[in-house]
Amino acid sequence: AVANSVSPLWYATRSMGVMALILLTATVVLGVATVAGVSGPGIPRVVTGALHRNLSLLAMVFVAAHVLTTVLDRYTSIGLTAAFVPFSSSYRAFWLGLGAVALDLLLAVTVTSLFRDRMSYRAWRAVHWLSYASWPVALWHGLGTGTDTRVPWLLALDALCVASVLGVAGWRLTRAHPGAARLALTGMAVLLPVATIAFLAVGPLRPGWAQRAGTPAALIGARQSMGRATAPAGSPGTATATFTGKVRQTAGPAAGQVTVEVTGRTSGPAARVLTVVLHGRPDGSGVVLSSGTVLLGASGRDPARQGPVTRLDGSQLIATLHGPATQSESARLYLVISGTRASGDLSTSPGGGS
Numbered sequence: 001a002v003a004n005s006v007s008p009l010w011y012a013t014r015s016m017g018v019m020a021l022i023l024l025t026a027t028v029v030l031g032v033a034t035v036a037g038v039s040g041p042g043i044p045r046v047v048t049g050a051l052h053r054n055l056s057l058l059a060m061v062f063v064a065a066h067v068l069t070t071v072l073d074r075y076t077s078i079g080l081t082a083a084f085v086p087f088s089s090s091y092r093a094f095w096l097g098l099g100a101v102a103l104d105l106l107l108a109v110t111v112t113s114l115f116r117d118r119m120s121y122r123a124w125r126a127v128h129w130l131s132y133a134s135w136p137v138a139l140w141h142g143l144g145t146g147t148d149t150r151v152p153w154l155l156a157l158d159a160l161c162v163a164s165v166l167g168v169a170g171w172r173l174t175r176a177h178p179g180a181a182r183l184a185l186t187g188m189a190v191l192l193p194v195a196t197i198a199f200l201a202v203g204p205l206r207p208g209w210a211q212r213a214g215t216p217a218a219l220i221g222a223r224q225s226m227g228r229a230t231a232p233a234g235s236p237g238t239a240t241a242t243f244t245g246k247v248r249q250t251a252g253p254a255a256g257q258v259t260v261e262v263t264g265r266t267s268g269p270a271a272r273v274l275t276v277v278l279h280g281r282p283d284g285s286g287v288v289l290s291s292g293t294v295l296l297g298a299s300g301r302d303p304a305r306q307g308p309v310t311r312l313d314g315s316q317l318i319a320t321l322h323g324p325a326t327q328s329e330s331a332r333l334y335l336v337i338s339g340t341r342a343s344g345d346l347s348t349s350p351g352g353g354s
Contacts (some may be wrong), residue, residue, distance in 0.1 A: 009073035014148060016066035018157070021142055023059035025161040028135050030055060032168045034216070038068070038108030056131070060110055063103060071169070074341075092214040098137050106136035118196075133166065136192055140199070146214060151205040159297070162193055211282055241266040243274050245342045257290065258282050262335070262342045273297030274346065278309065287312070294319040294331055296348070305329055321348070 009214015030052045067083045078096065082089035084104065087097035112119060112127045137159065148154050150314040169189050178184045203209055254257060262276040272299030280287035294317075305321035306344040307329075312318075317333040 009069045013066060013069040014072055014146065016062050016069060016147065016156070017142055020059055020062040020066050020159070021138060023055055023163060024135055024138055025164055026050065027055045027059055028132060029164050029168045031131065031166065051071060056110070056113075057228045060106060063106060068105065083265050090214075095141055095213055098141035102134045102138040105130045105137070109134075139196070143196070143200065143204055144206075149200075150234055162196065166193060210217065217354075240345065240347045241268050243267065245274065247337050247340050247342050253279060254290075256281055258287065258339075260287060261338070264342060266346060270299040270302070274301045276309075276310065276335070280312075291308075292317075292319075294321060294333070296321060296331065301308055305331075 006132065022081045032116050034049055035053050067162060070078055071080050071083060078089055078091055082096060082100065084100055086100040086104070088092050088100075089096045108127055109131045112124055116124050139253045142157065143149050146154075166189055169185070172188065173182060173186055176185075202213070243264045245262055248261045248263075250259045250261075251257070257279055259280045260279075260280075261273075262278075264274050265274045266274055273295075274297070276292070277294075278287055278291045279290040280292075282288075289309065289312040292312065293306065294309060295306045296304065298304040303323045305323040307319050307321040309317060315337055319333070321329045321333045323329070330349050332345075332347045332349075333344060335342060
C-alpha cells in the first residue's frame with residue numbers, strides 16, 4: 001500500500017468497519033440469548049453476561065478505530081464532527097450519517113452501562129434497547145457507504161450477520177407471549193431482510209451508485225482501488241517520469257457536466273509542467289469523458305506539446321500530443337486522484353498511436 005501511494009488508513013478503515021459489524025452482530029445475538037435465559041452447558045449466566053459486556057466493549061474499540069482511521073485518511077475530507085453529528089458530511093452525507101447515528105446510539109448504551117448502578121433499572125433498560133436499533137443502522141451504513149459492498153465474500157458475510165440476528169430473533173419470538181409487541185417485532189423481522197435486499201438491488205449493486213450515494217465527482221481515478229499502476233516498458237525512445245499536482249473541479253461547460261483540471265510537475269532534472277483538462281459527465285466513481293486535453297510544458301530546448309485525450313479508462317489516460325514539428329507523440333498517463341491531490345506516472349513515446 002505504501003509503495004503504491006495508497007494510504008494504509010484506507011484499508012484499515014474498511015477492515016475495522018467489517019470487524020465492528022461482526023462484533024456488534026455477536027453482541028446482539030448473545031444479548032438476545034442472555035435475556036431469554038440461555039447459557040451453554042455448565043456455564044453460569046453470569047459468565048454469559050460478562051462475555052456479552054466484553055464483546056460490547058470490544059465492538060466499541062473497533063468502532064472507535066474505524067472512526068479514527070476514517071478521519072485521518074486523506075482519501076476524502078471527513079471531519080471528526082461528521083462522525084458524531086449525523087448527516088453533516090459532504091461525502092455520502094446520508095449513508096455516513098447513518099454511521100454517526102449508530103455511533104451515537106452505541107455511545108449512549110456504553111455510557112449508561114458504566115453508570116448502571118446509579119440509574120433505575122427501567123431507565124437503563126430503555127436506553128439499552130438502543131443497542132438493538134444500532135445494529136440495522138450500522139448494517140445499512142456499511143452497505144451504503146462501503147466501497148466493497150459488491151465484493152462477493154463481503155456480501156456473504158453481511159448475509160450471515162443478517163441470518164444470525166434474524167435466527168435468534170425468530171427463536172426468541174417463538175418463546176414470547178402473543179400480543180401487540182410480538183406482532184410488531186415479527187413485522188420488523190420480516191421487513192428488515194426484504195428492505196435490505198430491495199435496497200441492494202436498486203442501490204449499491206447497480207452501476208453509478210457512488211454518485212447517487214453522494215460521492216464528490218472530483219474523486220475520480222482508479223475506481224475504488226486508488227492504486228497507482230506502473231507504466232509498462234515502452235519501445236526505444238520512450239521517456240517516463242512521475243508527477244504530483246493539484247486538482248480543481250468546476251461545473252460545465254455543458255449542463256450536467258463537470259470540468260476536472262489537474263496541474264502538476266514531472267520529476268527529474270528536466271521537470272515539465274503537466275496540465276490535464278477533462279470534460280465529462282460524472283458517474284460516481286469516475287467521469288464519462290466527452291473531451292479532454294493534455295499540455296506538456298517545455299523543458300530547455302524541448303518545446304511544449306499539446307493534444308487531445310483519446311482514451312480514459314479508470315486510472316489510465318492516453319493522449320496524442322503535437323509540438324512545433326510535424327511528428328506527433330503518444331502520451332500514456334496513469335493518474336490517481338485523492339481529494340484535491342493528484343499523482344501518477346507519465347510515459348511518452350514517438351508516434352501518435354496508443
